[in-house]
């Protein structure tokens with residue numbers, strides 16, 4: 032990769048420093064700008080009537096009492112939106128054979144999950160809208176539902192979309208090498224397990240929220256939302272509400288957590304935009320927590336039959352699994368709900384040297400809330416399958432789990448290469464990361480302590496994971512399949528008259544520190560103090576076109592675009608400076624807000640900019656300075672830029688209560704060049720805690736007939752401070768060669784890896800008692816069942 | 822619907838309004854006073870995002886009705902910023918990146934302030950216990966604990 036060299040070694044480079052996030056000031060002082068903070072003249076508030084049944088015919092909705100209720104301005108049903116909203120279908124052409132049915136924001140004649148919006152009330156206050164929604168008389172006829180993914184393909188299961196003839200949405204098979212022959216070898220030992228991964232969800236502390244404004248005089252929609260991908264939503268509203276794309280503005284200011292939850296097309300949000308258009312006045316919708324549990328996408332929901340064959344030396348000879356995943360009644364639009372299973376097939380075993388690999392994935396419709404991409408899409412499943420079986424096999428052949436990984440992990444000098452599933456890999460460091468991990472955690476001492484405590488009836492376990500994370504995706508992820516999802520991102524840098532930099536970028540901020548690292552890169556590469564940089568993200572009217580923040584791409588892709596733009600602006604400025612100072616641009620640099628040469632500061636940037644902007648008469652007429660530069664960047668040589676990590680969990684299992692206490696957690700991460708160590712560490716920690724949540728606590732519990740039983744924050748358990756350990760984070764830095772910046776993503780590794788490490792640790796604790804557990808979350812009840820105590 | 826005329830002093834400013842009996846305090850603060858720094862995460866007393874000070878004690882603004890706060894003095898995150906109270910905590914939150922999205926932060930600060938001003942020790946477990954009524958979905962809590970520990974160890978108050 033060619034480009035500006037030496038940017039990392041300059042004084043004030045910022046890249047690599049734990050610069051504090053400037054925009055935390057306003058959040059700390061209560062001056063955040065979240066969607067629910069917006070108040071507009073004549074704004075109405077929306078409340079939804081949602082289906083109480085998992086599957087029901089809608090015979091009629093009598094809205095007369097609701098319409099007459101105090102404060103109500105309008106009540107809309109599915110029928111009212113026909114012709115207003117073009118139905119949407121969540122398929123992608125590169126996921127061959129994937130099918131899903133057309134969806135409308137409000138169900139039209141059939142409700143297909145508990146929580147599906149049926150009608151929308153628009154009133155002067157949310158309270159009045161809710162009162163009126165309760166007055167809608169819904170004549171619903173519950174019909175048999177296919178709730179359980181494991182039985183949804185049975186011949187007698189109710190078919191959710193009769194036109195498809197079955198509940199199968201998609202299936203894919205990867206078959207590499209000769210798996211059957213490998214399992215048939217007489218020198219191998221085989222472990223096989225059924226792994227179950229319950230549903231969980233994002234529980235962003237700020238629920239989904241939207242304020243839609245429509246101005247009929249200009250046919251213009253402005254949609255303020257709590258989300259991650261403004262340009263994607265711009266396309267979606269334009270297409271499905273029949274507006275010109277340039278007449279749709281999508282704004283995402285402060286977002287109270289997203290984790291992938293806020294990157295999808297939700298019926299209630301589309302209905303909010305449609306209602307604003309129909310009524311010509313602003314409409315606000317803020318999901319309450321109950322709605323959020325019922326309608327924010329859920330994650331996981333997999334049952335995996337898996338087996339692994341290993342030889343006497345601990346070498347994995349073959350890996351074979353069958354993954355069944357339930358996605359709800361539709362594939363989510365526009366990213367689809369098949370990506371998670373696709374990732375499981377792509378990523379399982381990817382850290383390891385593996386010749387014989389077979390993976391089958393089936394994605395099935397069911398009458399539950401929709402399942403789709405959530406932080407670390409597919410990763411926790413993929414890592415738990417391979418590393419779970421690896422540690423199981425290690426126990427079976429009596430080999431240490433670290434040693435077994437050393438035997439099987441790809442060698443650090445073996446790249447570029449591909450995984451068994453065909454993923455192109457480069458710049459990874461599994462062996463080194465594992466070594467750093469083992470050293471950091473004091474592995475040998477921990478094992479000794481574990482043995483000593485076991486003798487005293489204290490059951491502690493140590494579990495590992497070696498993992499890859501998909502980051503910096505190329506157009507091969509979505510764009511190739513026809514989705515309106517940009518894989519490239521843009522950055523604009525402008526030198527203002529005062530000598531400050533105004534930068535904007537198409538990646539977005541949900542608390543990761545996107546804006547902070549963009550400022551670091553711009554300030555460092557261009558050469559101004561970071562205080563002189565202001566950053567705009569999350570507004571389709573003003574930022575360059577791009578994909579937003581997802582798949583751990585903000586730093587790697589948005590950051591590289593910013594680096595290139597800042598460098599381009601610097602070259603322009605130096606060209607102007609060279610003319611003004613009558614010197615050679617090659618001898619000039621920009622440092623600390625001034626143009627400098629070997630003898631020191633020659634001119635401040637503000638002098639330069641004021642001359643250009645105000646006193647152009649002082650410049651030669653053939654000099655036409657542009658004190659603004661825009662650059663775009665996309666990954667071209669690889670479908671994804673993988674990172675790697677090695678993590679370990681240390682747990683204690685109380686065999687009387689079944690409670691698991693995570694005592695320690697260590698994460699060694701190689702995300703390439705680290706732009707801001709503090710922010711990366713905190714991304715890893717936050718991710719690990721969500722991973723621990725998925726492994727031990729979090730589950731959307733459904734009744735057999737498809738009722739979500741724990742849709743409150745009191746009943747759905749998210750990790751609390753007192754349950755969580757301090758998490759040690761270390762780095763190996765292998766910059767990616769696909770960019771000058773060299774940064775890969777870091778946002779999802781913790782969530783992707785922690786569940787496998789915790790599961791392995793729990794099983795390490797349980798094994799001497801003759802028990803193991805292969806179901807997440809590993810709740811006290813399940814642990815006691817595994818121990819045969821209940 | 823029954824309504825009541827009430828006056829609540831928020832950050833030193835008396836606000837009088839006619840409110841329905843069912844309006845909770847945090848909605849009053851956000852809607853009547855226009856102070857949107859206090860957040861709503863669950864509306865059933867679990868997440869702590871709505872925590873504000875009522876007559877000097879942290880209270881879940883979603884569990885108290887506005888009419889119950891008639892005549893009370895309320896301090897919100899904006900009020901803390903205005904008076905400078907808690908400035909060391911805010912600085913430590915920034916240094917340690919003890920907030921990501923910042924949605925939990927107003928409530929978290931209120932609980933942290935109670936702990937530090939109440940003479941809490943720098944014991945990490947005790948701090949974790951104290952803030953366990955405040956959910957944070959982003960940080961994993963460690964940075965928040967680090968920030969509180971630093972403020973206590975500096976020994977100059979919150």
Ligand code: FES
Pocket residue numbers: 860861862863864865866867868869870871872881882883884
């Ligand atoms: S909103 Fe009050 S505790 Fe969650």
Ligand code: FES
Pocket residue numbers: 236287288542919920921922923924925926956957958959960
């Ligand atoms: S910083 Fe996002 S919930 Fe705490």
